[in-house]
Amino acid sequence: MSDPLVNTAWLAERIGSSEIAIVDATWFMPGEGKLGRDAYAAGHIPGAVFFDIDEIADRSTDLPHMLPAPDAFAEAAGALGLRRDLIIVVYDGQGIFSAPRVWWTLRIMGFPEVFVLDGGLRKWRAEGRPLETALASPQPTTIEPAFDPSLVRDLDAMRATLAAHDAQVIDARPGPRFRGEVPEPRAGLRGGHMPGALSVAWSGLIEADGTMKSAADLRVAFQAAGTDLDGPIVTTCGSGVSASLLALALARLGREDVAVYDGSWTEWAGRADTPIVTGA
Numbered sequence: 001m002s003d004p005l006v007n008t009a010w011l012a013e014r015i016g017s018s019e020i021a022i023v024d025a026t027w028f029m030p031g032e033g034k035l036g037r038d039a040y041a042a043g044h045i046p047g048a049v050f051f052d053i054d055e056i057a058d059r060s061t062d063l064p065h066m067l068p069a070p071d072a073f074a075e076a077a078g079a080l081g082l083r084r085d086l087i088i089v090v091y092d093g094q095g096i097f098s099a100p101r102v103w104w105t106l107r108i109m110g111f112p113e114v115f116v117l118d119g120g121l122r123k124w125r126a127e128g129r130p131l132e133t134a135l136a137s138p139q140p141t142t143i144e145p146a147f148d149p150s151l152v153r154d155l156d157a158m159r160a161t162l163a164a165h166d167a168q169v170i171d172a173r174p175g176p177r178f179r180g181e182v183p184e185p186r187a188g189l190r191g192g193h194m195p196g197a198l199s200v201a202w203s204g205l206i207e208a209d210g211t212m213k214s215a216a217d218l219r220v221a222f223q224a225a226g227t228d229l230d231g232p233i234v235t236t237c238g239s240g241v242s243a244s245l246l247a248l249a250l251a252r253l254g255r256e257d258v259a260v261y262d263g264s265w266t267e268w269a270g271r272a273d274t275p276i277v278t279g280a
Contacts, residue, residue: 065240100245
């Protein structure tokens with residue numbers, strides 16, 4: 001399958017298949033006062049395991065949900081019963097929001113067939129499809145660590161990119177945050193964006209029902225922001241979640257090589273030695 005998304009009918013036909021693993025990646029923004037794990041416990045797609053992006057992360061840094069070391073990730077993924085010979089379908093409760101972060105992480109960590117459920121649990125519920133509240137008890141597996149560095153960028157790499165102008169930086173945050181017109185949701189961060197960054201707000205890529213826009217509409221959105229869809233691209237956002245959604249949208253356009261700046265705005269704007277501009 002060339003599309004990184006699968007629809008609810010496709011998944012419903014395969015519930016219970018030994019060839020499929022389903023992952024609930026529900027996550028909420030800071031300040032919402034909700035936990036993805038609680039949403040999972042209240043009702044999830046049958047057989048789904050819960051992937052907590054705040055827990056399966058690098059715990060040695062103050063930055064939120066940074067990628068864990070490959071060996072730590074392999075241990076966590078194995079505890080969830082995930083294997084590289086399975087087709088993995090990731091979803092979240094909002095439609096498409098946090099699931100792309102786990103899709104991106106699994107691809108970095110060597111999982112070859114990972115897809116996002118288009119419309120997520122929101123569409124699944126709207127269609128009256130089955131849910132369960134029992135917590136999953138997966139059979140643990142043993143996974144060899146793997147890591148693809150081409151799909152992630154760190155602070156030093158972003159500094160180099162801005163200096164060399166060797167990739168387009170696309171910011172997924174809403175326009176007012178990109179322009180520095182409103183405060184960031186994480187206290188203490190400066191407002192604005194990286195010099196030369198393009199603005200493609202993630203919400204503009206999602207339909208009212210929570211599904212992702214068509215490839216044709218996605219292409220229009222990226223090109224309207226000035227994106228050269230044939231050139232190198234790095235995506236960024238507040239903390240690497242909606243940046244992964246941009247990477248998913250670009251994968252739908254055939255660009256499976258897009259990298260995500262893991263630390264994103266939380267890291268960049270939390271420092272005093274990084275350049276920031278405001279306005280359009």
